[in-house]
Amino acid sequence: VRGIASILSSYGITASAFGVPEDPEELSYTGNLMESALACGHQVIFWSHPYYEDNPFSKGEHYVMAAGYDDKGHIVIANSGAGIQLVSMDDILKAVYRGSAASVTGWGIVNEKEDFRDCSGIVIV
Numbered sequence: 720v721r722g723i724a725s726i727l728s729s730y731g732i733t734a735s736a737f738g739v740p741e742d743p744e745e746l747s748y749t750g751n752l753m754e755s756a757l758a759c760g761h762q763v764i765f766w767s768h769p770y771y772e773d774n775p776f777s778k779g780e781h782y783v784m785a786a787g788y789d790d791k792g793h794i795v796i797a798n799s800g801a802g803i804q805l806v807s808m809d810d811i812l813k814a815v816y817r818g819s820a821a822s823v824t825g826w827g828i829v830n831e832k833e834d835f836r837d838c839s840g841i842v843i844v
Contacts, residue, residue: 720821720840723764723782727844738840741818749815749841750808753785756843757794762786766839768816775804776814780835785811815841 720736727734739749753763763785767776776783776798783798793805821840 720764720766720819720838720842721823722838723842727842732844734842734844736821736840736842738821739815739817739819746812746817750812752843753811753841754808757785757787760787762844764842764844765811766816766819766835766841767814768835768839770814774814775806775810776801780816780839 724734724736737749737752740746753765756763764782765785767774767781767783769778769780772778776796777800781798781800783796783800786795786797789795789805791805794808794811796804796806798804816835816839819836819839821838823838
């Protein structure tokens with residue numbers, strides 16, 4: 720996600736990457752961060768991980784974008800694999816890659832020593 724933020728920034732688009740804590744109690748911080756960004760009109764790109772079989776975003780590793788709220792308060796997701804989806808923050812927090820560091824500055828994993836934790840997280844645009 721840091722690579723995504725860097726690419727967007729190179730085009731003059733303000734973007735910031737954040738890791739996601741692994742501890743469920745600390746995960747609420749990420750939810751609050753995302754909700755605040757969406758409420759202010761920002762989009763949030765996040766890495767979805769298939770922690771459970773019915774993950775609404777993907778059966779594998781996948782980036783999706785939370786675009787804002789609909790008129791009923793659902794979060795609108797732009798998903799290249801599933802189209803437009805309406806979800807809750809709980810749905811997102813169940814799927815977002817936990818324990819991520821957002822430390823890789825390139826696109827994806829650049830060597831065998833890195834794993835998904837190094838390149839996953841969220842990007843606020």
